[in-house]
Amino acid sequence: QKEVEQNSGPLSVPEGAIASLNCTYSDRGSQSFFWYRQYSGKSPELIMFIYSNGDKEDGRFTAQLNKASQYVSLLIRDSQPSDSATYLCAVSRYSTLTFGKGTMLLVSP
Amino acid sequence: IAGITQAPTSQILAAGRRMTLRCTQDMRHNAMYWYRQDLGLGLRLIHYSNTAGTTGKGEVPDGYSVSRANTDDFPLTLASAVPSQTSVYFCASSRDRYSSYNEQFFGPGTRLTVL
Numbered sequence: 496q497k498e499v500e501q502n503s504g505p506l507s508v509p510e511g512a513i514a515s516l517n518c519t520y521s522d523r524g525s526q527s528f529f530w531y532r533q534y535s536g537k538s539p540e541l542i543m544f545i546y547s548n549g550d551k552e553d554g555r556f557t558a559q560l561n562k563a564s565q566y567v568s569l570l571i572r573d574s575q576p577s578d579s580a581t582y583l584c585a586v587s588r589y590s591t592l593t594f595g596k597g598t599m600l601l602v603s604p
Numbered sequence: 605i606a607g608i609t610q611a612p613t614s615q616i617l618a619a620g621r622r623m624t625l626r627c628t629q630d631m632r633h634n635a636m637y638w639y640r641q642d643l644g645l646g647l648r649l650i651h652y653s654n655t656a657g658t659t660g661k662g663e664v665p666d667g668y669s670v671s672r673a674n675t676d677d678f679p680l681t682l683a684s685a686v687p688s689q690t691s692v693y694f695c696a697s698s699r700d701r702y703s704s705y706n707e708q709f710f711g712p713g714t715r716l717t718v719l
Contacts, residue, residue: 529707538694538710539647583647585708590635590654590701592708596646 497522499586499595507601514571516598518584521565528560528567531583533597539583543569574602607631608711610695616717617685625680625714627695635701636678637662637708638670640691647694653678654701685718692716 498521508514516530527546531539545551545558545567557570567586571578581597608629617623629636638650639662649662653672667689669681678697682689693714698706 527706531710538713541707541709544707587706590706592649592706594647596644 497525497586497588497591497593499584499593501582501584501595501598503596504599505601506598507603508574510574510576510602510604512574512602514574514578514600514602516569516571516582516584516600518567518569518586518595519565520567520584520586520593522586522588522593523562523565525562525565525586525588527587528558529585529587529592530556530558530569531585531594533581533583535580571600574600576602576604578602608695608697608709610693610711610714612714613712614715614717616719617682619686619718620684623682623685623716625682625693625695625716627678627680627711628676629678629695629697629711630676631697631709632675633697633699633709634675635698635706636672637696637698638668638678638680639694639696640664641694641713642691650680650693652701685716687718690716690718 530543533539543558555572559568583597584595611626634655637652639647651670695711696708698708
């Protein structure tokens with residue numbers, strides 16, 4: 496059974512701080528890793544993907560991957576109240592995408 | 605249209621009734637998917653299609669059927685709805701399914717309540 500684990504939260508951070516969201520996965524053969532943002536009542540929106548060990552930066556977002564530790568994280572710099580949402584980690588091996596249950600992030604003004 | 609559309613947005617349905625949820629994409633993606641999302645259980649794959657004319661079962665296929673007559677459309681049918689099928693249903697698509705680098709994009713969802 497492939498598993499993707501996330502802390503359900505909520506993770507509360509003040510505006511302007513760095514939010515760190517973490518995800519672990521069980522399938523050592525996983526090849527690609529995705530972060531989706533989901534606002535309440537809305538659909539998941541792809542915000543980052545990473546395929547290789549290390550960091551990948553896109554604006555205020557940085558995805559970090561450590562395949563040896565089976566760990567992927569998402570850092571959000573200069574957090575804004577508009578970043579308040581649930582963040583879903585998803586892991587893929589070949590064609591199957593497995594989602595974690597998500598971490599709720601609350602950014603307070 | 606830009607992306608994926610789903611219809612209806614929401615529906616209340618009596619148990620035992622037949623219901624088809626519609627999904628259309630205009631990105632010319634080969635692969636399409638149906639997920640359900642339930643509180644505490646996350647997103648679970650119901651059915652998928654690698655390309656027009658082919659379909660496959662996901663994690664929770666029982667009680668659901670799909671068809672893929674063309675590239676753009678991927679309807680999901682509940683033959684005889686039951687209350688446990690109350691959920692939010694998301695359609696998604698990706699360029700192809702065989703590659704691991706298959707970023708999936710989601711439609712706006714259908715909120716279904718079965719009474």
